[in-house]
Amino acid sequence: MTTERVRWGILGAGNIARTFVGDLVAQGLEVAAVASRDARRAAEFAAELSIPTSYGSYEALVADPGVDVIYIATPQAFHAEQALLAIDGGKPVLVEKSFTNDAPEAERVVAAARAKGVFAMEAMWTRFLPTADAIGDVLERGSIGELVSVSSSHFQNLDVAPTSRHGNPELGGGVMADLGVYGVSFASRYLGEPTSMLVDGEASELGVDLSASVLLRHGAGRTSATLTRMDAPGSNRAAVVGSDGWIDIDSVFYASTSFTVYDGGRGQRELLRFDKPQHVGRGMQFQALEVERCLSAGELESPRMPLDESIAIMRTLDQVRARIAAARSSSVSR
Ligand SMILES: NC(=O)c1ccc[n+]([C@@H]2O[C@H](COP(=O)([O-])OP(=O)(O)OC[C@H]3O[C@@H](n4cnc5c(N)ncnc54)[C@H](OP(=O)(O)O)[C@@H]3O)[C@@H](O)[C@H]2O)c1
Numbered sequence: 001m002t003t004e005r006v007r008w009g010i011l012g013a014g015n016i017a018r019t020f021v022g023d024l025v026a027q028g029l030e031v032a033a034v035a036s037r038d039a040r041r042a043a044e045f046a047a048e049l050s051i052p053t054s055y056g057s058y059e060a061l062v063a064d065p066g067v068d069v070i071y072i073a074t075p076q077a078f079h080a081e082q083a084l085l086a087i088d089g090g091k092p093v094l095v096e097k098s099f100t101n102d103a104p105e106a107e108r109v110v111a112a113a114r115a116k117g118v119f120a121m122e123a124m125w126t127r128f129l130p131t132a133d134a135i136g137d138v139l140e141r142g143s144i145g146e147l148v149s150v151s152s153s154h155f156q157n158l159d160v161a162p163t164s165r166h167g168n169p170e171l172g173g174g175v176m177a178d179l180g181v182y183g184v185s186f187a188s189r190y191l192g193e194p195t196s197m198l199v200d201g202e203a204s205e206l207g208v209d210l211s212a213s214v215l216l217r218h219g220a221g222r223t224s225a226t227l228t229r230m231d232a233p234g235s236n237r238a239a240v241v242g243s244d245g246w247i248d249i250d251s252v253f254y255a256s257t258s259f260t261v262y263d264g265g266r267g268q269r270e271l272l273r274f275d276k277p278q279h280v281g282r283g284m285q286f287q288a289l290e291v292e293r294c295l296s297a298g299e300l301e302s303p304r305m306p307l308d309e310s311i312a313i314m315r316t317l318d319q320v321r322a323r324i325a326a327a328r329s330s331s332v333s334r
Pocket residue numbers: 011012013014015016017035036037038041073074075076078096097098123125165171177178
């Protein structure tokens with residue numbers, strides 16, 4: 001890196017990129033450039049968010065010596081190809097969730113990053129929120145005993161038309177890639193990769209998964225449950241259950257939020273109430289701060305979102321989707 005201040009480059013001038021840039025700027029971080037396939041869209045995005053440089057091609061962004069790290073904010077279908085573009089150009093990369101289209105793509109990205117000695121991380125922003133840190137503290141103190149189970153629900157009313165990002169298989173659409181990944185990542189964070197699963201769900205005519213109920217076994221009798229669908233809103237709460245108590249995480253569990261810790265003894269006492277933390281923006285800056293910490297420490301991946309875990313999460317998503325597809329083809333042929 002050429003400067004002490006990390007200069008971010010934004011690849012894709014869309015919806016989540018706008019929120020990400022807003023959060024970084026509000027936190028005092030530096031966004032140096034944005035690229036879109038469309039030079040005018042990039043220029044408008046740059047003007048709106050006071051970004052000094054805009055490009056009409058992703059290659060130009062990667063080649064800019066004034067950019068230290070690239071944030072990829074495009075639909076899932078393009079993450080691997082664009083991450084490889086950045087890595088090939090020697091640029092560290094933060095890749096929106098889900099990390100790639102599938103596990104083989106994730107393996108290719110990780111292998112390329114490791115071969116080139118370039119930092120890469122999945123942008124699972126939830127893990128870096130102050131709420132997640134506070135939950136980690138509760139678990140470390142042993143307040144709820146041995147972890148045995150986690151559960152979460154993630155429902156949103158999204159546009160699932162075949163032309164939309166969520167409904168189009170060509171864009172990597174599907175509920176598991178967009179919403180279910182939060183629940184799977186949440187379970188993975190606390191319980192590791194599953195050893196077996198039970199899955200039910202529905203897919204569209206185009207084979208895009210629309211809803212999923214996912215029960216995972218993680219070994220040693222530990223379990224997780226993820227309920228998700230993208231045609232209805234929901235409370236989107238979660239729970240972390242231990243042998244001596246539990247944590248109820250308030251809506252929206254994957255964002256900056258509050259939680260309550262309960263002692264599971266006879267009185268089921270409230271042990272701790274954690275209020276929603278005060279910070280600027282939505283909270284997408286915390287993952288960026290972790291990237292900047294890793295870069296300044298010379299770390300090629302974050303211990304808080306390891307690359308092997310991102311691959312494992314993609315493996316789980318692939319297996320869930322394969323089961324939904326198999327259930328659909330057997331019900332269609334019946
Ligand atoms: N962390 C979160 O809370 C969160 C929330 C929402 C989404 N996401 C993730 O962020 C990513 C982008 O989601 P989004 O809602 O921001 O998407 P979006 O606004 O629909 O698209 C973002 C950008 O992707 C490129 N793009 C869109 N459609 C394309 C197509 N058909 N072919 C090629 N490129 C296309 C465009 O880049 P150009 O500007 O270059 O044309 C567009 O500006 C997804 O991976 C999603 O899962 C994360």
